[in-house]
Amino acid sequence: MxxxxxxxxxxxxxxxxxxxxxxxxxxxxxxxxxxxxxPKYSWxxxxxxxxxxxxxxxxKDKTVRKVGKDGGPLEIDNCQDSxxxxxxxxxxxxxxxxxxxxxxxxxCQGSVFLRDSSNCTIFTPCQQLRTRDCxxxxxxxxxxxxxxxxxxxxxxxxxxxxxxxxxKDQMHSVGLRPFTNHINSVHDFTPAAPNGKGNFLIFSDSxxxxxxxxxxxKVNTVIxxxxxxxxxxxxxxxxxxxxxYAYICGKSEPVDELGDSAIELLHCVYxxxxxxxxxYDVEVKTVDPKLISFAGNAERVIILELSGDLLQLEYDLDxxxxxxxxxxxxxxxxxxxxxxxxx
Numbered sequence: 001m002x003x004x005x006x007x008x009x010x011x012x013x014x015x016x017x018x019x020x021x022x023x024x025x026x027x028x029x030x031x032x033x034x035x036x037x038x039p040k041y042s043w044x045x046x047x048x049x050x051x052x053x054x055x056x057x058x059x060k061d062k063t064v065r066k067v068g069k070d071g072g073p074l075e076i077d078n079c080q081d082s083x084x085x086x087x088x089x090x091x092x093x094x095x096x097x098x099x100x101x102x103x104x105x106x107x108c109q110g111s112v113f114l115r116d117s118s119n120c121t122i123f124t125p126c127q128q129l130r131t132r133d134c135x136x137x138x139x140x141x142x143x144x145x146x147x148x149x150x151x152x153x154x155x156x157x158x159x160x161x162x163x164x165x166x167x168k169d170q171m172h173s174v175g176l177r178p179f180t181n182h183i184n185s186v187h188d189f190t191p192a193a194p195n196g197k198g199n200f201l202i203f204s205d206s207x208x209x210x211x212x213x214x215x216x217x218k219v220n221t222v223i224x225x226x227x228x229x230x231x232x233x234x235x236x237x238x239x240x241x242x243x244x245y246a247y248i249c250g251k252s253e254p255v256d257e258l259g260d261s262a263i264e265l266l267h268c269v270y271x272x273x274x275x276x277x278x279x280y281d282v283e284v285k286t287v288d289p290k291l292i293s294f295a296g297n298a299e300r301v302i303i304l305e306l307s308g309d310l311l312q313l314e315y316d317l318d319x320x321x322x323x324x325x326x327x328x329x330x331x332x333x334x335x336x337x338x339x340x341x342x343x
Contacts, residue, residue, distance in 0.1 A: 051075075056084055065220050070170075076103065083216050089170050093126070102213055104222055106167070109174040121207060123162055123222075125176050125232075131155060140207040142176065142232060146185040153199045157183045161206035161234045164221045168231050168263075172256045178232045179262055179281040179302050184338075204237045204277075228270045231263040233304070236275035240307035243277060245322040245330065249298030252283060261317055262302040268315045274308030280337050291333040294326055 053068040059079040068074070070089040078097045085104045086093075092110040095103065098117040105112065108126035118135040125142040134152040141147065142160040149155050159181060171178065183202055192198050206224070209217070214224055226234055248265060250258035262281075269276060280303040284295050295301045310321070322330045 054090070056086070059084065063216055063220075070173075071109075074105070074108075083213070085217070085220050085222065087164055087166065087220075087222070089174050093124070095120075095122070102209070102217075104162070104217060104220075107170045107174045107176050121209065121213075123160060123207070125160055125167075125171055127174075127176070138207055141183055142178065142181045144177065144180045144182060146182055146187050148187050148189065149200055150189040152190065155200040157186060157200065157202045158205065158207045159183065159203075159235050160232055161224060161226070161230070162217075163223050163227070163230060163232070172259070175255070177255065177259060177281050179259070179279040179304075181279075204235050206234060226270075228267055230270070231266065233266060233276045233279045235279075236277055236307065238275050238277065238307050240275075240277065244274075244306045244308075244310050245303060246306055246310075246313075247294070247301050247303045247320050247322070248318065249295050249301050249320070252299040258300055258302060262304075264317065265304065265315055265319060268313055269304065269306060269308075272308065272312035272314070274306050274310075274313060276304055277307055278305040279303065280334075282337065287333065287336065291329060291336060293329070294320060294322065 054072040054074045056064060056066050056074075056076045057078060059082045061081045063083040063085075065085040065087070068086065068088050071091055074086055074090045074093045076084060076086075076093070076095045076098060079101050080098070081100045083102045083104075086106055087104070088106045090106065090108045090110075093105055093108050093112040095112070095114045096116055098120055100119045101117075102121045103123070105122070105124040105126070108124065110126075111128040111130055112122075112124050112126045114120075114122065114129070114131040114134055114137065116133045117137065119137075121138040121140075123140040127143070128145050129139070129141060129143055129147040131137065131147075131149045131152045134149075134155065136154045137152070138156045138158065139147075140158045140160045140162065147157065168178075186200055186202065188199050190199055209224060217224060246265065246269075248258065248261055250261065266276070280301075282292070282301045282303065284292055284299055284301060292301065
């Protein structure tokens with residue numbers, strides 16, 4: 001049996017790689033300068049990442065503010081008794097073999113992995129967090145997915161409460177929303193101890209550092225103390241049996257449009273000396289319409305659970321407040337949202 005092939009087919013295949021050659025404006029391939037070598041392809045001309053831009057290693061008894069570039073994979077390895085700051089975005093972060101360190105990370109578009117470390121304090125807004133073989137770790141975190149721990153003990157989770165000049169824009173750039181934080185849904189792969197003691201605790205407040213540690217961060221533009229300029233909600237431990245639920249509605253895109261309005265509302269809340277107990281950033285299409293009818297035709301709703309005198313709250317933009325006759329249905333919505341956090 002014989003086979004027939006088209007010459008045109010061979011011609012297309014033989015010239016396929018030419019489509020990826022970098023060309024001059026006149027259409028001719030560009031040879032390597034002064035060498036007469038064959039032209040380079042587009043992927044050969046990409047700027048290669050320098051590992052040193054994304055590596056902090058063997059640091060002891062120092063404060064290091066790593067000056068790197070946005071968007072790369074960060075590695076922090078074998079550091080002790082140090083303060084380490086990386087105030088850039090990253091694709092992922094690996095922290096290994098660290099002890100007695102305070103580590104401040106810019107927003108991570110992927111996962112933060114913490115392994116074989118002890119007695120550290122970590123501040124991180126990230127898409128996912130995973131720990132393995134760790135002990136006595138405090139984590140101030142903003143995370144839209146459930147944090148995961150494995151073979152770890154005495155892990156303490158706190159709501160992230162910090163700011164520095166670039167943080168808000170960096171979070172927008174990697175798709176992190178300040179009003180979505182799922183630290184209440186930690187998943188532990190390791191069984192509890194025989195005495196029933198769990199391997200982690202969740203706190204509604206923020207991490208407390210010593211005045212000396214706070215001053216080190218402040219010198220490097222990182223602020224932990226409460227301020228009216230905060231844009232990540234600081235949740236209060238106050239118990240209020242009759243809270244106020246304020247909300248604003250809008251479109252899903254652009255993400256920062258409604259988010260900025262919610263931040264403005266948050267600033268007004270602080271100015272009115274009200275307390276924030278929880279927050280929800282909800283895509284309406286993900287919820288049963290009956291549970292969120294108060295949103296009307298909106299695509300997205302941001303909800304703040306507040307304690308304090310609502311009459312002191314002055315806010316110029318459109319804001320809604322859940323009324324008493326809406327509360328029964330709204331409580332069903334909260335049950336649904338909280339079950340998603342803990343599922």
